[in-house]
Amino acid sequence: MTQSQTETTSTARDEGRAAVTVALANDYEVVVQGLERMLAPYGVRVEVAELDMNMPVGQPVDVTLYDTFSQPQVDRDAIDRILASPWAGKVVVYTWNVQAALVSTALEKGVAGYLSKTLSAEELVDALERVHRGEVVVLTGDPDDEPGEDDDHEPSEGPTAGDWPGREQGLTAREAEVVALITQGLSNQEIAERSYLSINSVKSYIKAAYRKMGVDSRTKAVLWGVEHGLTPDRGRRIVR
Amino acid sequence: MTQSQTETTSTARDEGRAAVTVALANDYEVVVQGLERMLAPYGVRVEVAELDMNMPVGQPVDVTLYDTFSQPQVDRDAIDRILASPWAGKVVVYTWNVQAALVSTALEKGVAGYLSKTLSAEELVDALERVHRGEVVVLTGDPDDEPGEDDDHEPSEGPTAGDWPGREQGLTAREAEVVALITQGLSNQEIAERSYLSINSVKSYIKAAYRKMGVDSRTKAVLWGVEHGLTPDRGRRIVR
DNA sequence: CGAGATCCCACCCCTACAGGTGTGGCGGGG
DNA sequence: CCCCGCCACACCTGTAGGGGTGGGATCTCG
Numbered sequence: 001m002t003q004s005q006t007e008t009t010s011t012a013r014d015e016g017r018a019a020v021t022v023a024l025a026n027d028y029e030v031v032v033q034g035l036e037r038m039l040a041p042y043g044v045r046v047e048v049a050e051l052d053m054n055m056p057v058g059q060p061v062d063v064t065l066y067d068t069f070s071q072p073q074v075d076r077d078a079i080d081r082i083l084a085s086p087w088a089g090k091v092v093v094y095t096w097n098v099q100a101a102l103v104s105t106a107l108e109k110g111v112a113g114y115l116s117k118t119l120s121a122e123e124l125v126d127a128l129e130r131v132h133r134g135e136v137v138v139l140t141g142d143p144d145d146e147p148g149e150d151d152d153h154e155p156s157e158g159p160t161a162g163d164w165p166g167r168e169q170g171l172t173a174r175e176a177e178v179v180a181l182i183t184q185g186l187s188n189q190e191i192a193e194r195s196y197l198s199i200n201s202v203k204s205y206i207k208a209a210y211r212k213m214g215v216d217s218r219t220k221a222v223l224w225g226v227e228h229g230l231t232p233d234r235g236r237r238i239v240r
Numbered sequence: 241m242t243q244s245q246t247e248t249t250s251t252a253r254d255e256g257r258a259a260v261t262v263a264l265a266n267d268y269e270v271v272v273q274g275l276e277r278m279l280a281p282y283g284v285r286v287e288v289a290e291l292d293m294n295m296p297v298g299q300p301v302d303v304t305l306y307d308t309f310s311q312p313q314v315d316r317d318a319i320d321r322i323l324a325s326p327w328a329g330k331v332v333v334y335t336w337n338v339q340a341a342l343v344s345t346a347l348e349k350g351v352a353g354y355l356s357k358t359l360s361a362e363e364l365v366d367a368l369e370r371v372h373r374g375e376v377v378v379l380t381g382d383p384d385d386e387p388g389e390d391d392d393h394e395p396s397e398g399p400t401a402g403d404w405p406g407r408e409q410g411l412t413a414r415e416a417e418v419v420a421l422i423t424q425g426l427s428n429q430e431i432a433e434r435s436y437l438s439i440n441s442v443k444s445y446i447k448a449a450y451r452k453m454g455v456d457s458r459t460k461a462v463l464w465g466v467e468h469g470l471t472p473d474r475g476r477r478i479v480r
Numbered sequence: 481c482g483a484g485a486t487c488c489c490a491c492c493c494c495t496a497c498a499g500g501t502g503t504g505g506c507g508g509g510g
Numbered sequence: 511c512c513c514c515g516c517c518a519c520a521c522c523t524g525t526a527g528g529g530g531t532g533g534g535a536t537c538t539c540g
Contacts, residue, residue, distance in 0.1 A: 096516090172514090172515060172516085173515090173516095174515075174516065174517090175515095182459065183463075185457070185459045185460045185463055186459075187457065187459075187497070187498090188497075188498070188499095189497085197516095197517075197518090198517075198518060198519085200517085200518050200519055200520085201516080201517050201518055201519095203498080203499070203500095204516090204517075204518075204519090205516090205517090206498085206499080207499075207500075207501095208515095210499085216499085217425070217427065217498085217499085217525090218458065218459055218497095218498070218499090219422065219425045219426075219427075219458055219459070219462050220425040222459055222462045222463065223423075223425055223462065223466075226463075226466055336488090412486085412487060412488085413487090413488095414487080414488065414489090415487095427525070427526090428525075428526070428527095429525085437488095437489075437490090438489075438490060438491085440489085440490050440491055440492085441488080441489050441490055441491090443526080443527070443528095444488090444489075444490075444491090445488090445489090446526085446527075447527070447528075447529090448487095450527085456527085456528095457497090457526085457527085458525095458526070458527090
């Protein structure tokens with residue numbers, strides 16, 4: 001009943017407006033597939049056109065959603081390449097790393113949206129639509145975000161969790177990200193820099209992850225990562 | 241001309257005697273294939289029946305040749321399992337590790353041949369035939385081996401080198417073995433114990449290998465190993 | 481023949497990096 | 511309240527790795 005009401009409401013609100021076409025970008029198939037599943041219930045508003053793993057956008061889309069799981073943050077040039085693509089449309093960053101410095105770097109580079117992974121799926125869809133309409137949207141999950149704007153924060157519908165490799169094996173998102181970066185060959189210090197964590201935090205995550213993985217050395221962790229999909233994928237899946 | 245003379249000689253000597261059937265055992269396909277190629281010119285004397293990677297012998301053979309590249313030595317129980325197989329026939333060890341302690345352990349366990357990898361292909365074939373005839377053969381490459389026996393040490397024919405993963409990339413056999421053990425997740429100390437080298441030798445090999453591989457950390461070395469076939473294989477190839 | 485290269489093997493000194501043990505704070509949810 | 515996830519810290523030990531050295535055996539070439 002509530003479900004059908006939601007559909008009706010959405011349809012009424014978006015009457016005569018085409019769905020936003022979105023490309024999903026991240027190096028791990030599990031991640032982009034998790035995003036796809038998250039957005040699926042909102043198909044009339046947001047249409048996933050393709051999933052890009054380690055590949056540039058392959059067709060013109062309205063928005064490219066860049067998930068930063070185990071990826072360079074916006075202070076590195078990966079985002080520049082997406083921004084430079086004539087097909088990527090508006091570029092939106094979807095991330096745990098909501099530090100102000102990263103936000104401002106992103107905006108300076110021309111990123112049109114900087115969204116925290118704490119958003120619900122509906123909030124994410126709202127934001128994508130707003131970006132498509134020409135707004136610059138920053139939602140870091142901070143209650144002070146967008147002061148004086150849109151206070152109807154009723155409980156949102158839809159899951160808040162995407163997916164990530166290692167999840168089935170019990171790793172939290174952050175643990176998995178750290179393990180993925182290990183599996184990419186990075187040292188602890190490099191991981192700290194890449195993920196905007198302190199070296200101590202990295203070590204803590206490693207410790208916790210190793211316990212769950214049942215390994216006691218980095219070498220074994222890399223092998224575990226290779227076997228459990230923690231190595232980056234490469235490819236493109238055209239949905240539309 | 242010399243070639244045809246050799247053939248004629250071999251045929252005359254082995255008249256009326258079937259070829260020795262041999263299973264080749266090692267965890268790396270490249271290694272057992274290298275052995276297969278090494279023995280191929282001697283097909284009328286030694287017939288390779290199957291290649292076993294991480295698998296028990298699958299059919300009755302006269303001799304099983306166990307190559308110790310990146311494998312447990314005879315002081316571990318891997319050899320016990322081969323010896324216990326009703327199909328393995330006589331078990332021969334082919335190795336760089338010719339320490340007296342290992343030789344005596346092997347013989348105590350019932351190994352019928354302990355052969356150094358410095359032997360030529362022809363010497364290897366000779367040894368396999370002798371084992372098949374019921375002899376216990378130890379050839380460590382020491383000039384004092386088998387005193388007073390068979391002094392016609394004319395230059396042997398056939399290559400002395402088998403094959404190993406990483407060879408194409410410029411790694412020596414020992415370097416490759418150490419890298420393979422790293423890629424199996426072993427620590428330096430564990431590698432030293434497994435390969436009967438000092439910890440210092442292990443480090444030296446690692447240093448030299450890393451230079452050739454273009455890596456500077458164990459993590460990257462493992463990834464290199466995974467990409468270049470240094471992870472153990474699994475399977476059986478029936479030739480006969 | 482001697483020199484040089486290569487491989488196997490070993491060693492030393494030192495620094496860098498990884499990892500174990502333990503601690504604590506904050507926010508959210510049950 | 512407890513639990514979990516995210517985040518951070520301190521202290522300490524263990525492991526890894528860089529630079530350098532040298533010996534023995536074998537092979538190739540001048």
